[in-house]
Amino acid sequence: MLDESLTLKKLEVFLAFMKAGTLAEAAEKLNMSTVSVHRAIHSLEDGLKCPLFRQEGRLLVPLPSAQVLEERAEQVVLALDEAVKATRETAGIFSNQFKLGALYSLTLNTVPRLIAGLKLRKGDLNIELTLDSNELLFRKLRALELDAVLVSLEPGFRDDDCTVLPLFSDEVLLAVPADSDLDSGQAQDLADFRDQTFVTLTRGFATYRDSFVAFERAGFEPNVVMEVSDIFSLISMVSAGVGFALLPRRVEAVFENKIRLLPLKGIEDIRQNIAMVCLASRERDPRILNCIAECRAYAREHGADA
Missing domain, CATH: 3.40.190.10 (Periplasmic binding protein-like II)
Incomplete structure (x- = not known):
């Protein structure tokens, strides 16, 4: 079991120091005090239960143990970064994949124009279109299988979990x-x-x-x-x-x-009151914000109160 004092933050401080070479330069890069950088490195040594540096005057000179840790720690940080990215993309958050759902009838005019506008706003957006019934589109939206849907809403539709933009x-x-x-x-x-x-x-x-x-x-x-x-x-x-x-x-x-x-x-x-709907909890997602902006432009052109 890892010692609780071995944290990702301390590894990042250690890696910054190894690249900078001095406490002052590492502190400037990390926007920390030199004392905090020195304390983090010393705490890391305590957690590892082995020395990483030898003191030469005011300088910390890396030992072979520090060089091994640097190589392996860089791999850990990189792997963690990739894990976070993969997790977010699997959840459909902050990726270039945008999953749009729509009624079949909206592919005649509305969907092509919205997709064309989205591609102008964000050229690297990879749009995946799902066509289905109103009922199934809502079900897929709530299951996070779709980022936004273009559906027909019943009069007086209200759902606090959803953000609605009339088209x-x-x-x-x-x-x-x-x-x-x-x-x-x-x-x-x-x-x-x-x-x-x-x-x-x-x-x-x-x-x-x-x-x-x-x-x-x-x-x-x-x-x-x-x-x-x-x-x-x-x-x-x-x-x-x-x-x-x-x-x-x-x-x-x-x-x-x-x-x-x-x-x-x-x-x-x-x-049929056609609207774009997304989950309120996800409306700040940059891809959904682009979709909202494009839908507002479409609604203004077609006279809907956006």
């Missing part, structure tokens, strides 16, 4: 095939579609949640013929005529050749 608000519309003869300029009553078939995302997605709030308000249980696990498959099913769906407006510009989005009466307040 924009998106309305929910009825998705029909591009060749549908329904009038795009006229608001539809969802109740009129009670006899139609629908396709939805699986449980846990924000669009699944919003769809069933709208169905409940319209007073009917939809005939869901298929559930899919990503919004791109959902759009393909609507385009092929498998069924109608409720989708956020942000998908319209990209898929206007496959589907049309029609406004619905009485659900104008059902909106």
Whole structure:
């Protein structure tokens, strides 16, 4: 067992003295007094129970034992530094690896622009993107598997463990095939579609949640013929005529050749509030601070109150 007097601080003082050669130069480098440096070296000798130096006038001359300790102590300090760095990187803290989570639909516009902005702010940032449902993204955030997530928040969302930065608000519309003869300029009553078939995302997605709030308000249980696990498959099913769906407006510009989005009466307040969320305990992480700054810029451009 190591003697309690053998500390990392004393080894660092010892190494500084060995490089400097004099107590005065070591003290200046360490911002300590010469007395403190001398005391640390003497205490180290007591802990090792062997001499490291011989006194020649006012000078301390290293013995072979000091030279051996210098070589091995440098290895210890280097190994400890690498251990600390590896530990932090494994925990995702203060590394160049940034793990961002997002909803599938946000990859159409929001995610590429945010990633491009982040790369301009910090070119050496290695961004790993995870696409998943609202529910699973939150779960991975709390498990420290993700650094920040781009999700849809329910009205009145509040969690003291999280820092939230609103990005924009998106309305929910009825998705029909591009060749549908329904009038795009006229608001539809969802109740009129009670006899139609629908396709939805699986449980846990924000669009699944919003769809069933709208169905409940319209007073009917939809005939869901298929559930899919990503919004791109959902759009393909609507385009092929498998069924109608409720989708956020942000998908319209990209898929206007496959589907049309029609406004619905009485659900104008059902909106997807898109926000960046990170754990409050980690918001001072430099990588997350860069993400917050980029999200603020994006929110200002899109009119959200950041």
